[in-house]
Amino acid sequence: MPSSNPGARPLTIALSKGRILEQTVPILARAELLPAEDVLRTRKLMVDGPGGVRFLIIRAADVCTYVEQGAADMGIVGRDLLLEYRPDVFEPLDLKIGRCRLCVAGPREVVEAGAPAPGSRIRVATKYDRITARHYMERGVHADIIHLYGSMELAPLVGMADRIVDLVETGNTLRANGLVEEETLYEISSRLVVNPASFATRKGLVAPVIQVFADAVEGGQ
Amino acid sequence: MTASQGPIVGLDDAFGPRARALRALQGRLLALFAEAGYDEAIPPLLDRPETLKSGAGRFLADQTIVFSDPAGAGLLAIRSDMTPQIARIAATRLQHEPVLRLCYSGTVMLARPESRRGSRQQWQTGVECLGVAGGEGDAEVLELAARSMAAAGFSRPVLQVGHVGLLRALLTADAGDASPLEPWRDVMARRSPEDARAALDTAGITGDRRKALLELASGRADEAWLEQSLGLFGDAFDMAARELLDLARAAARRLDGAVTVRADAAVMPRFLYHSGIVFTGFAEGVPRPLLHGGRYDAMMAAHGRDMPATGFSCDLWSWLDAGARADG
Numbered sequence: 001m002p003s004s005n006p007g008a009r010p011l012t013i014a015l016s017k018g019r020i021l022e023q024t025v026p027i028l029a030r031a032e033l034l035p036a037e038d039v040l041r042t043r044k045l046m047v048d049g050p051g052g053v054r055f056l057i058i059r060a061a062d063v064c065t066y067v068e069q070g071a072a073d074m075g076i077v078g079r080d081l082l083l084e085y086r087p088d089v090f091e092p093l094d095l096k097i098g099r100c101r102l103c104v105a106g107p108r109e110v111v112e113a114g115a116p117a118p119g120s121r122i123r124v125a126t127k128y129d130r131i132t133a134r135h136y137m138e139r140g141v142h143a144d145i146i147h148l149y150g151s152m153e154l155a156p157l158v159g160m161a162d163r164i165v166d167l168v169e170t171g172n173t174l175r176a177n178g179l180v181e182e183e184t185l186y187e188i189s190s191r192l193v194v195n196p197a198s199f200a201t202r203k204g205l206v207a208p209v210i211q212v213f214a215d216a217v218e219g220g221q
Numbered sequence: 222m223t224a225s226q227g228p229i230v231g232l233d234d235a236f237g238p239r240a241r242a243l244r245a246l247q248g249r250l251l252a253l254f255a256e257a258g259y260d261e262a263i264p265p266l267l268d269r270p271e272t273l274k275s276g277a278g279r280f281l282a283d284q285t286i287v288f289s290d291p292a293g294a295g296l297l298a299i300r301s302d303m304t305p306q307i308a309r310i311a312a313t314r315l316q317h318e319p320v321l322r323l324c325y326s327g328t329v330m331l332a333r334p335e336s337r338r339g340s341r342q343q344w345q346t347g348v349e350c351l352g353v354a355g356g357e358g359d360a361e362v363l364e365l366a367a368r369s370m371a372a373a374g375f376s377r378p379v380l381q382v383g384h385v386g387l388l389r390a391l392l393t394a395d396a397g398d399a400s401p402l403e404p405w406r407d408v409m410a411r412r413s414p415e416d417a418r419a420a421l422d423t424a425g426i427t428g429d430r431r432k433a434l435l436e437l438a439s440g441r442a443d444e445a446w447l448e449q450s451l452g453l454f455g456d457a458f459d460m461a462a463r464e465l466l467d468l469a470r471a472a473a474r475r476l477d478g479a480v481t482v483r484a485d486a487a488v489m490p491r492f493l494y495h496s497g498i499v500f501t502g503f504a505e506g507v508p509r510p511l512l513h514g515g516r517y518d519a520m521m522a523a524h525g526r527d528m529p530a531t532g533f534s535c536d537l538w539s540w541l542d543a544g545a546r547a548d549g
Contacts, residue, residue, distance in 0.1 A: 092414065196510070
């Protein structure tokens with residue numbers, strides 16, 4: 001609100017819970033931005049950090065929303081979610097963590113039969129509805145998207161879908177369920193994102209934090 | 222309440238304090254525009270599709286609702302932007318005026334919300350300065366945009382100012398052809414050096430131009446960078462850089478700290494009809510841009526009158542949601 005005291009709001013960084021958070025902590029340590037509590041164990045959703053920084057610890061899928069809405073100035077989020085939701089945020093830094101691939105996979109016989117022909121109709125289970133729809137539309141394939149929240153690998157096994165579009169890190173889960181990769185759509189890693197208005201109005205706070213993250217990423221290579 | 226009386230997603234009624242606040246804010250801004258010499262134009266809500274979807278309007282063509290007129294005028298469209306209507310007025314009823322300073326304030330409708338949780342209705346309010354070329358017109362409109370944010374009481378307003386000619390010069394794209402800029406607009410709008418690197422690899426851009434485009438995408442192409450880059454990328458780049466530097470410095474002087482004016486070569490227009498200076502307004506604590514503006518000389522000919530043009534506009538509903546007040 002225009003009437004609020006601009007000095008009162010700490011610089012707020014939204015962190016993605018889960019696998020990405022484990023890999024984020026060493027970067028925060030190198031950046032000398034470690035939160036006051038162990039974010040991997042605490043049940044608190046908001047934790048103070050050094051130098052007037054505040055962290056929000058939230059679901060990865062919500063980070064884009066918090067940053068886009070300005071509830072957080074910055075955030076750490078996977079490129080998969082940026083590609084899916086296309087939030088209005090800046091993406092100034094690839095943190096080179098949470099590396100994996102967004103792939104199409106399916107049962108061996110389906111994959112070995114070749115890519116679906118233009119004009120054909122397939123069923124794809126995914127939580128990346130828009131990326132999947134865009135991918136197949138560009139190839140002239142009609143894809144019925146079956147939205148799932150997890151365990152995509154099950155969908156082809158029970159005959160609910162022909163293929164899945166999902167993140168693949170080691171490929172172990174695919175193999176364990178008799179699926180094989182067909183195509184990599186995107187290389188994925190986590191990115192530092194910034195609300196464009198925060199970048200414009202709080203540049204003095206935001207720019208140095210981007211730089212310490214950049215140095216910390218460099219230092220970890 | 223029956224289902225047919227329920228709200229339509231993206232459309233909203235306003236009454237009581239919200240309706241009064243909108244009218245008060247509208248009055249405050251229109252008074253500010255009038256003081257600066259701008260006459261109000263009130264075009265109709267409906268217009269011909271070819272007016273609304275050509276020239277500057279073609280970038281919003283898929284956001285413009287078209288329907289068949291029951292009174293027999295053929296196809297009609299609901300405006301999604303008032304700029305094409307102002308251009309039509311300048312090319313027809315007011316064609317004998319060499320210089321036009323027009324302001325407007327009214328509802329525009331979008332076929333779909335612009336953002337993920339946005340509204341389909343906007344109360345578009347702005348100015349168009351027609352017939353004043355170059356820096357003089359840019360400075361006038363930029364200052365009016367700044368004073369509008371200050372008048373609405375926004376805290377620590379910031380205007381980020383760029384120039385489309387800089388990206389165009391770095392890509393060595395022909396003037397008037399927007400298509401080479403299209404993919405880069407998105408990369409720059411996301412300030413993503415990672416994606417810029419991938420785009421540079423695809424386009425085979427190397428050397429100093431590559432470095433420069435990466436600086437833009439990293440959000441580091443500020444006044445100091447522009448100064449250092451003079452003389453490196455040809456006359457078109459230098460001309461755009463000098464225009465931008467002169468404007469940002471002059472505006473900062475005139476506004477005397479009331480609004481921060483910052484040059485950033487990566488500032489991109491919402492739509493690629495802009496041909497020169499472009500700017501976006503922000504304020505502390507408001508998560509979205511408050512206004513957009515810039516020069517769009519190249520588009521006026523498509524509306525029937527080839528003349529210099531620059532302007533800005535904002536959505537008063539968004540401003541109220543961001544805490545604007547008429548006594549600001």
